[in-house]
Amino acid sequence: MALAPPRPTIYEGTRIPAPIPTVLQVPRELREGEDILSVNFGPNHPSTHGVLRLVVDLNGEEVVGLAAVIGYLHTGFEKSMEQKTWWKAITYPERIDYVAFQYNELVFVLAIEKLLAIEVPPRATWMRMLLCELNRIHSHLVWLGTAALELGAISMFWYCFRERDRILDLFEMACGARMHTRYFQAGGLAEDVPPGFFDECAKFVELMPKAIDDYEGLVDRSPIWRERTKGIGLLSADDAIALGQSGPVLRGSGVDWDLRREQPYLAYDKVDFRVPVYPEGDVYARYRVRMDEMRESVRIVDQALRRMPGGRWIADDRKVVLPPREELHTSMESLIHHFKIVTEGYRVPEGEVYVAVESPRGEAGCYVVSDGGPRPWRVKFRAPSFVALEATATCMSNALVADMIAIVGSLDTVMGDCDR
Amino acid sequence: MNFNAVPGLVEVKQAHGETTLVVDPARLIEAALHLRDELGFNFLSDIAATDYLGWGGKGVSGSIATASGRDLNRPSTQGFQALPSLKPKRFAMNYHLLGVRAGAPRVRLQVWLDEDEPVPSVVRVWPTADWHEREAWDLMGVPIEGHPNLRRILMDDDWEGHPLRKDYPIGGEPVRFSGDE
Numbered sequence: 001m002a003l004a005p006p007r008p009t010i011y012e013g014t015r016i017p018a019p020i021p022t023v024l025q026v027p028r029e030l031r032e033g034e035d036i037l038s039v040n041f042g043p044n045h046p047s048t049h050g051v052l053r054l055v056v057d058l059n060g061e062e063v064v065g066l067a068a069v070i071g072y073l074h075t076g077f078e079k080s081m082e083q084k085t086w087w088k089a090i091t092y093p094e095r096i097d098y099v100a101f102q103y104n105e106l107v108f109v110l111a112i113e114k115l116l117a118i119e120v121p122p123r124a125t126w127m128r129m130l131l132c133e134l135n136r137i138h139s140h141l142v143w144l145g146t147a148a149l150e151l152g153a154i155s156m157f158w159y160c161f162r163e164r165d166r167i168l169d170l171f172e173m174a175c176g177a178r179m180h181t182r183y184f185q186a187g188g189l190a191e192d193v194p195p196g197f198f199d200e201c202a203k204f205v206e207l208m209p210k211a212i213d214d215y216e217g218l219v220d221r222s223p224i225w226r227e228r229t230k231g232i233g234l235l236s237a238d239d240a241i242a243l244g245q246s247g248p249v250l251r252g253s254g255v256d257w258d259l260r261r262e263q264p265y266l267a268y269d270k271v272d273f274r275v276p277v278y279p280e281g282d283v284y285a286r287y288r289v290r291m292d293e294m295r296e297s298v299r300i301v302d303q304a305l306r307r308m309p310g311g312r313w314i315a316d317d318r319k320v321v322l323p324p325r326e327e328l329h330t331s332m333e334s335l336i337h338h339f340k341i342v343t344e345g346y347r348v349p350e351g352e353v354y355v356a357v358e359s360p361r362g363e364a365g366c367y368v369v370s371d372g373g374p375r376p377w378r379v380k381f382r383a384p385s386f387v388a389l390e391a392t393a394t395c396m397s398n399a400l401v402a403d404m405i406a407i408v409g410s411l412d413t414v415m416g417d418c419d420r
Numbered sequence: 421m422n423f424n425a426v427p428g429l430v431e432v433k434q435a436h437g438e439t440t441l442v443v444d445p446a447r448l449i450e451a452a453l454h455l456r457d458e459l460g461f462n463f464l465s466d467i468a469a470t471d472y473l474g475w476g477g478k479g480v481s482g483s484i485a486t487a488s489g490r491d492l493n494r495p496s497t498q499g500f501q502a503l504p505s506l507k508p509k510r511f512a513m514n515y516h517l518l519g520v521r522a523g524a525p526r527v528r529l530q531v532w533l534d535e536d537e538p539v540p541s542v543v544r545v546w547p548t549a550d551w552h553e554r555e556a557w558d559l560m561g562v563p564i565e566g567h568p569n570l571r572r573i574l575m576d577d578d579w580e581g582h583p584l585r586k587d588y589p590i591g592g593e594p595v596r597f598s599g600d601e
Contacts, residue, residue, distance in 0.1 A: 019568040021547035071574040078559075079584055114436055241520055244464055244548030255520065262524040350505070353436050354516050354528060356465065367468040367514065371475060382466035382516070390551050419574060 014239045016394050021243065024393040026057045026065035035059055041404070043072045049146065049408070050415030054392070056404070063399045068392050073419040081379045085345025086112055086186065089376060093366070094180045096381060097417035099142050102128075102135040103359035104366075104381065104417075105184050110265065111355040111368040112186040115348045118317055122267070122309040124188035129266040130201070130304040131174065131183065132357075133297040137208065138167045139360035140290045140297075144215060147287075147409035151228050153219055163211050166204055173197050186346075187321045188314030198305055205302045212294055219287075229284040233395040233407035236281055243394060244387045247362025248293065249411060252286035254279030259358035271303045283410040290412075293360075320346045345374035361385055361412055383420060385413035421459065421525060426451050438528060445531040445539050452515070452529065452545045461517035461527060464542070467552035468514045469560035472507040473586040508532045511562055513539055533562060541567040559584040 017024050026036055036057050043053040051072035057065030077096050081089040093108040094101035106128060113120060145160030168178040174197055175183040175190065183190050219225045235245070240253040250257055258275040260268040276292030278285035314321050322341055323334035340346075350372040356365040365382030388411040395407050423432055423439070428447025433440040443451040455461045515529040533539055541564045542549045553564045554573040561582030564570055572579060581588055 016547050020550065021543065022550045023569060071572075071576075074574040076583060079590070083590060117436075241463055242547045244546070257520055259524070262522075263526075351435055352440075352470075352514075352528075353438060354466070354468075354514075354526070356518075356526075363465060363518075365466050365516065367466065367516065369470055377472075377475070378468070378470045380466070380468035380470075386551060387548060390548055 014236065014242065014394075015234070015397050016239055016242060017397070022068065022390045022393050024064070024066040024396060030059055030064055036064065038065075043069075049413055052389070052408070052413065052415055052418075054404070054408070056401075058401065061400045061402075063396050063401065063404060066393050066396050068389050070386075070389060070415070070418055073415045075416075075420070077420050078379050078381065081376055083375065085374045086348055086376060087341060087345050089379070090185070091180075091182050093381065094182065095416070096383070096420050097359070097361070097364070097385070097414050098179065099414050100135055100139040100360045100364075100417075101180050102132050102184070103357055103364050105182065106132060107355055107357045107359075107364050107366040107381075108368070108379070109184045109186055110357070111353050111366045112348060114353045114355060115351050115368065115370055116186065116320060117349075118187050118315055118320060120188050120315060121312045123311050124313050124315075125266050126304050126308050127189055127193060127313065128184060129268065129271075130301055130308070131171070131181075132266070133300045133304070134167050134170060134201075134204075136297045136360045137294050137301075138164055140294050141167075143290060143360075143409075143412045144287075147406075147412075148219055148225070150405050150409050151225065153222070153225060156215065156218055159211070159215060159218070163208065166207070170197070170201055170204060173200060185314060185321065187317060188312070190314075192313045198308065201301065202305055205298055205305065208298045209295060212291065212298075216291060220291075226284065228402070228406055229282065229287060229410070230280075231282050231284075232399065232403045233283045233410055234281050235391060235395050237279075239394055240281070240391070243391045245362065245391055246384055246387070247358065247360065248286050248289040249362065249388055249391065251275065251277050251289045252410075253281040259356060259363060263356075265357060267304075270307075271300050273300050283406050286410045286412075290360075347372060347374050348376075356382065359384060361388065361414070361417065381420060383417045385411075385415070385417040386420075388413050389418060421527075423459075423527075425458070426454050438526070440528045440530050442530045442532070445533060445537070448529075448531055448540050449542065449545065452542050455517060455527070455529065456545055460519045460521060461525070463518040463520045464546035464548050464552070465516040465518050465526075466514075467549060467556055468516070469556040469562050469584075470512045470514065471510065471560060471584065471586045472512065473510055475507055509534050509537075511535070511537075511560065513556065513562060515542065536561075536563060538563040538565040540565050543567060558582070561585060 039056050041054040041056050043051040053069040055067045077092050081092050093104035096104050141160040141164045145157040148156035171181055172178045175181040235253045237254045240250050256277045273296045276289050278288050318337045323337050327334040348370040350370055352369045354367045356363050362384035364384055367380040369378040371377045423441055427450035428444035431442040509532040511533040513531050517527050519525045553567055556562045557564055557570055558572040558575055
C-alpha cells in the first residue's frame with residue numbers, strides 16, 4: 001500500500017499559513033516581545049459588511065496575526081428548509097445571500113429540477129439568465145459603492161446606489177418585490193413577464209455602460225484609489241485554487257475560470273460574453289474584474305432582450321406546477337392539484353444532487369438530498385462568501401491596518417451568505 | 421474517467437448525471453491524494469455532512485404527522501410509495517470535487533460513518549477544507565481526526581449539541597432559567 005508521506009506539503013512556496021490555513025499566527029520571536037497588541041475588529045464595524053469579527057494582532061501598524069470569527073448571523077436556514085415543503089423552501093435561499101438573491105434561488109430551483117428531471121421552457125431559461133445578470137450588476141454595484149466608501153470615496157456610494165435602485169425597480173416590475181423576489185419556480189417562472197418590462201430594461205441597458213464609465217472616471221483615475229488598492233492583498237493563482245476561491249477573487253489571481261463558460265447552464269452557451277481575467281492577484285485586479293464583469297453582464301442582458309423567446313413561462317406539469325389561476329373557477333381537477341401542491345407539496349424523487357452556478361461572489365453551490373417525500377431531507381449551500389473569508393489570513397500577510405479594510409472589502413463577502 | 425484505481429474504493433454510483441465514489445474512511449486521505457494528483461481534482465468545492473437517522477421511517481425531527489399517526493411522508497393517496505433505499509451507516513460526508521481545467525469535471529467523494537466515528541481531515545490535501553470540516557463538526561457532530569483547529573465555527577463555543585442532526589429538536593435552544601434557579 002503506497003501511503004502518502006506523513007505531512008505532504010503540496011502547495012510549496014505559497015503564502016498559505018501553516019498548520020492552520022485560515023489563521024495567521026504571530027511569529028514566536030514577536031510573541032515574546034511586549035509590543036503586540038490584540039484588537040477586535042468588529043463584529044460591529046461599518047467596514048466589515050455586516051458582522052464579521054477579525055481578531056487582529058498588531059505590531060505597530062503591521063498586521064502580524066489574524067483570525068476571522070464568523071457565525072454571528074447564523075440563522076439555521078438549512079435546518080429550517082428541512083421542515084418546509086419544496087415549494088415553500090424556495091423562499092429561504094434568497095435570504096441567505098441577500099445581495100445576490102436571485103442566484104441562491106436559482107441554484108436551489110435548478111437542483112429541484114435536476115431531481116425532478118423536469119423540462120423548463122426556453123422563455124423561462126432566458127428570463128432567468130436576464131434577471132441573474134441584472135442581479136450580478138446589482139451585487140457588483142453594492143460592492144463598488146461600499147468598498148469605495150470604506151476607502152474614503154464617499155460619492156461613489158451615491159452614484160452606485162442610484163443605478164442599483166433602477167435595477168430594483170426592474171425587479172419590482174417583474175415580480176412585485178424589490179428584493180427576495182421568489183420569482184423562480186421549479187419548472188419556470190412564477191408569472192409571465194409583465195408588459196413594458198423589456199422596454200424599461202432596454203432603457204437600463206442603454207444607460208448602464210455610461211454609468212460604468214463615470215464610476216471608472218471617479219475612482220480609476222484617482223491616485224488615492226490606485227495607491228490603496230495596487231499590490232495589496234496578494235493571492236497567487238495556486239493559493240487561490242488551494243483555498244477554494246472562486247469568482248472575481250479567482251479571476252483577479254489570473255485563473256481563467258468561469259462556470260458560465262466552463263459548464264454552461266441556462267442559455268450561457270448561446271450568448272456571447274468575455275471572461276475578464278487579471279493576473280496581478282491584488283485588490284485592484286479584483287476591482288478591475290468586477291468592473292469588466294458589469295460591462296459583460298450588460299451585454300448579456302442586451303442579447304437576452306433581443307433574443308427573448310415567446311411561449312410559456314412555466315412547464316405544464318400539473319403534479320409540480322400550480323395550475324393557471326383562471327382554471328380554478330371552472331376545473332375541479334385544477335382545484336385539487338392547486339390544493340395538493342400548496343398544502344402537502346409536490347414530491348421529489350429520491351436522490352442527491354450538487355448544482356453549482358457562477359454567482360457574483362463565485363461558485364454558489366447547492367447539495368440537495370431527497371427521500372422521495374414532499375420536503376427536502378438535507379439542503380447544504382456552498383456559500384462563496386464563507387470560502388472567500390478563508391483567504392483573509394493569506395491575503396493579509398505583511399499588510400497594514402489600513403490595507404485590511406481594502407482587503408476585506410475586495411473579497412466581497414456577504415455575512416448572511418457566510419453564516420447561513 | 422476511470423476511477424477503478426482510487427484507493428479504498430467501495431462503490432461507484434451514477435445518478436442524475438453525477439458520479440459518486442464511496443470510499444473506505446480509513447483510506448480517505450489516500451483516495452483524496454489520488455484524485456487530486458492523478459486525476460486532477462485540484463479544487464474542493466464543498467463538504468456536506470448528512471445525517472440519515474430515521475431515513476425511510478417516521479417520527480424524526482421535523483416530520484409532519486397528524487394525530488392519527490398518518491405520516492405525510494407516506495401518504496396512501498399518491499405515488500412514490502417505494503421506501504427509499506437503505507443507507508449503510510448514519511452519517512455521510514460528501515466531498516464535492518472539481519477539476520479546474522477544460523470540461524470542468526466534477527465528482528462526489530463519499531464516506532459513511534457511524535455516530536462518533538471519526539473521519540480523517542483533508543486539510544493537508546485541500547487547505548480550503550479547514551472551515552468546511554469545522555462546520556461539519558459544529559453542525560453535524562462528525563469528529564474530524566487530525567484537524568489543526570477543530571472548534572465550533574457557526575455556533576457559540578459553549579453550545580451543546582449539533583443542530584443539524586435529525587434528533588436535534590426544532591426550537592431546541594436550552595431553557596436558561598428552569599425552576600431550580
